[in-house]
Amino acid sequence: MTEERGERVADAAMCALRGCTFEYAGAAVRALRDVDAHVRRGEFVVLAGRSGCGKTTVTRLLNGLAPVHVAGALEGEARTAGLVAGRADIGAYARVVGSVFQNPKTQYFQACSTDELAFACENAGVTGDEIRARIARAARRFGIEDLLDRTIAELSGGQQQRLAVAAATMLDPDVLVLDEPTSNLDADAMRALHDMLAALKRDGVTVVVAEHRLAWCADLVDRYIVLDDGACVGGYDAQTFRALPAQRLRQWGLRALDVGGASAQVRRKIEETRARRMAATGDADGTPVLSVRGLRVGYRARSLFGWKRTPTFAREIPDLDFHAGRIVGLVGRNGAGKSTFARTICGLQRALGGTIAVDGRTATRDELSRAAGMVMQDVHYQLFSDSVRGELMLDGGRARCDAILGDLGLLDNADRHPMSLSGGERQRLAIGTALIANKRFIVLDEPTSGLDHGNMMRVGALLRALADRGVAVIVITHDDELAAQWCDELVEFT
Amino acid sequence: MTQTVERAAVERAGTTSTVARTFVQRDVAVGDARVAIDPRVKLAGVAVANVLMIMHVAPVVQMVAVALLSVPLFVAGKARAAVRMLACYALLCAAQWLVQMHVDALPWLHIVGLTANGVAMMMPCLVAGAAAFTTTRAGDLVCAMRRMHVPDAVVIPVVVIMRFFPTIRRDYRMIRHSMRLRGHAGNGLALLRRPVRSFECIIVPLLMNATTVANDLTLAALTKGLGTCARPTSMRTVRMRASDWAALAVLAALVCVGAAFA
Numbered sequence: 001m002t003e004e005r006g007e008r009v010a011d012a013a014m015c016a017l018r019g020c021t022f023e024y025a026g027a028a029v030r031a032l033r034d035v036d037a038h039v040r041r042g043e044f045v046v047l048a049g050r051s052g053c054g055k056t057t058v059t060r061l062l063n064g065l066a067p068v069h070v071a072g073a074l075e076g077e078a079r080t081a082g083l084v085a086g087r088a089d090i091g092a093y094a095r096v097v098g099s100v101f102q103n104p105k106t107q108y109f110q111a112c113s114t115d116e117l118a119f120a121c122e123n124a125g126v127t128g129d130e131i132r133a134r135i136a137r138a139a140r141r142f143g144i145e146d147l148l149d150r151t152i153a154e155l156s157g158g159q160q161q162r163l164a165v166a167a168a169t170m171l172d173p174d175v176l177v178l179d180e181p182t183s184n185l186d187a188d189a190m191r192a193l194h195d196m197l198a199a200l201k202r203d204g205v206t207v208v209v210a211e212h213r214l215a216w217c218a219d220l221v222d223r224y225i226v227l228d229d230g231a232c233v234g235g236y237d238a239q240t241f242r243a244l245p246a247q248r249l250r251q252w253g254l255r256a257l258d259v260g261g262a263s264a265q266v267r268r269k270i271e272e273t274r275a276r277r278m279a280a281t282g283d284a285d286g287t288p289v290l291s292v293r294g295l296r297v298g299y300r301a302r303s304l305f306g307w308k309r310t311p312t313f314a315r316e317i318p319d320l321d322f323h324a325g326r327i328v329g330l331v332g333r334n335g336a337g338k339s340t341f342a343r344t345i346c347g348l349q350r351a352l353g354g355t356i357a358v359d360g361r362t363a364t365r366d367e368l369s370r371a372a373g374m375v376m377q378d379v380h381y382q383l384f385s386d387s388v389r390g391e392l393m394l395d396g397g398r399a400r401c402d403a404i405l406g407d408l409g410l411l412d413n414a415d416r417h418p419m420s421l422s423g424g425e426r427q428r429l430a431i432g433t434a435l436i437a438n439k440r441f442i443v444l445d446e447p448t449s450g451l452d453h454g455n456m457m458r459v460g461a462l463l464r465a466l467a468d469r470g471v472a473v474i475v476i477t478h479d480d481e482l483a484a485q486w487c488d489e490l491v492e493f494t
Numbered sequence: 495m496t497q498t499v500e501r502a503a504v505e506r507a508g509t510t511s512t513v514a515r516t517f518v519q520r521d522v523a524v525g526d527a528r529v530a531i532d533p534r535v536k537l538a539g540v541a542v543a544n545v546l547m548i549m550h551v552a553p554v555v556q557m558v559a560v561a562l563l564s565v566p567l568f569v570a571g572k573a574r575a576a577v578r579m580l581a582c583y584a585l586l587c588a589a590q591w592l593v594q595m596h597v598d599a600l601p602w603l604h605i606v607g608l609t610a611n612g613v614a615m616m617m618p619c620l621v622a623g624a625a626a627f628t629t630t631r632a633g634d635l636v637c638a639m640r641r642m643h644v645p646d647a648v649v650i651p652v653v654v655i656m657r658f659f660p661t662i663r664r665d666y667r668m669i670r671h672s673m674r675l676r677g678h679a680g681n682g683l684a685l686l687r688r689p690v691r692s693f694e695c696i697i698v699p700l701l702m703n704a705t706t707v708a709n710d711l712t713l714a715a716l717t718k719g720l721g722t723c724a725r726p727t728s729m730r731t732v733r734m735r736a737s738d739w740a741a742l743a744v745l746a747a748l749v750c751v752g753a754a755f756a
Binding site: 063064065069070089090091093094095097098099101103105106107108109110111112114115118119120121122123124125126127128131132135151153154167168171343346347348369370372373374376378380381382383384394395419433437 | 631632633653654656657659660661664665668669671672673674675676677678694695698699702703706707710711712713714715716717718719720721722723724725726727728729730731
């Protein structure tokens with residue numbers, strides 16, 4: 001451990017945890033065990049560790065949510081800017097700590113973006129004129145003028161997260177606490193978030209980020225605090241941390257500090273795939289499960305009378321073949337048409353032109369929907385039953401159902417309610433529903449968003465197992481590490 | 495349908511945002527401090543429309559009411575919705591008129607006439623409701639309610655409802671998509687054939703989603719200090735202007751005329 005732990009340092013610190021042990025109400029395990037940590041004024045600190053290591057709990061102690069509003073038992077003392085968790089009022093915390101959460105879709109309270117920026121100020125009793133001045137200032141500071149006066153639900157995840165950061169700084173807090181802010185973002189959005197945090201750091205705001213993705217903010221970080229299984233494993237200044245072997249980071253469940261290698265590998269695979277498609281003549285690999293020819297995807301807006309002739313969004317898709325047993329990754333920036341393409345090949349929306357064939361025969365929308373399985377990013381939209389087994393029995397017999405549950409490692413949970421499962425288990429259950437219905441190809445939308453290294457590898461292995469069953473696997477992803485290590489082919493959408 | 499428009503807007507914004515970011519220095523006008531039509535006038539419109547329906551006013555008064563109450567829609571740039579509602583009302587009137595012409599020869603036309611008449615009677619309410627709730631921003635409504643000294647126990651739920659409204663359509667679409675892929679009720683007809691099962695399939699994920707969102711939202715709102723200040727403020731100033739008073743007078747006159755021709 002390289003940090004000094006004198007009383008005086010802790011007193012001068014902006015945030016300090018002293019011997020913190022925390023247990024969530026109703027949980028049998030301790031989320032934190034005797035954690036000592038501090039963050040100095042103006043410091044940029046990353047709380048690193050795998051999913052479930054306790055880093056979210058630390059952020060909740062820092063912003064005053066735990067132990068009162070997120071109920072639990074706290075031993076030790078957690079202090080932020082002079083406020084003591086459990087004793088200070090949440091209203092006092094709201095003025096000195098800004099908070100940004102993981103899911104951009106569930107942290108805005110207002111429907112309109114400008115109202116959301118005003119929200120914290122209105123609650124604090126700031127006058128109307130002052131609020132408007134502050135919003136104008138924040139918009140200039142972060143370059144988010146284009147996000148004002150918009151319906152937040154219509155913004156992209158990246159835009160929502162930028163708005164969330166701006167909204168969290170409206171009361172000029174001393175500390176900004178972010179809990180896995182990038183788990184739903186693509187590379188461009190991460191860069192935008194990075195720039196906002198850089199501006200805040202320049203202005204002397206203390207920033208604490210709980211993360212297992214390390215690359216996006218590596219140049220800003222002053223110190224890393226590593227947590228594992230609820231205990232503080234160590235504190236490292238940026239230089240020492242960078243010198244640690246990659247193997248060590250992986251043991252802690254962390255993603256790579258430098259994703260340059262993975263990105264280069266992704267580029268190489270894209271080129272290889274393109275070259276192979278150019279060279280391939282006829283069906284050397286047998287009949288593809290799914291093939292698209294001259295496909296145009298998109299949608300039309302509605303006009304005053306009926307539909308508009310010209311589509312509001314249209315993308316030409318290169319001719320593609322998807323074979324059984326292969327994992328094909330679809331990569332590219334947001335808005336390039338990946339999701340629209342996925343919906344089209346699943347028969348969920350009409351193609352603007354071109355043909356889609358399943359097993360060599362041109363398929364109608366209904367036939368596509370019968371052949372396609374999908375694992376959405378929000379898996380809870382696709383589970384309808386009141387037990388795990390019941391979910392699969394909707395489509396098949398008991399014996400097959402149990403066999404598939406066994407393969408997916410869900411048999412022990414067969415009688416539980418799908419909503420009581422963890423995110424990863426729910427994802428596997430959704431895959432199970434596609435397997436039992438004998439789907440020919442399965443599309444997965446961002447299956448590794450928010451996952452630490454170990455879970456990402458687990459999903460990768462699962463994709464491989466799916467492909468080995470003779471399914472064509474299509475995965476939409478921003479995750480360079482997943483794309484580089486597990487995809488057989490990569491297609492870039494531009 | 496509007497989903498597609500929304501998505502298109504997102505796409506456009508995605509491409510323009512980098513451009514916009516380069517003009518960081520330009521001055522930003524944050525919304526308009528004033529609101530075009532005071533939300534209280536629109537709420538009064540809803541009340542008047544309901545009174546008119548209960549009073550069974552004469553057709554002429556009804557027509558005038560529908561025309562007047564659709565004005566906020568045009569003012570707020572919702573011409574498409576306004577034209578659609580007015581066209582619908584015109585069809586209903588035409589149907590009633592045609593029925594009256596031919597009802598002696600074909601007595602069963604009474605059913606059509608009665609239906610058209612009933613729906614037409616509801617039209618002022620529908621138009622006023624659309625005007626009040628699709629053209630008012632949540633922030634304005636909140637400010638108006640705070641000025642009327644409505645307690646937070648009413649104000650906060652209203653904000654939450656308006657927050658959830660735009661997301662429900664998206665949730666519903668996602669659920670229908672996954673139902674279609676699972677082979678349940680791929681189209682609308684199948685939905686009607688097994689209504690109970692279909693309802694369950696739609697409502698369960700919707701509620702499950704709402705529960706998780708509500709949890710997250712509560713934490714986010716707490717960290718922004720919701721409900722911790724005795725006197726929360728409003729960014730916008732909602733004030734009754736001359737035009738608003740005039741509009742109120744017109745609404746009052748409408749009720750009087752309606753009472754006279756009931």
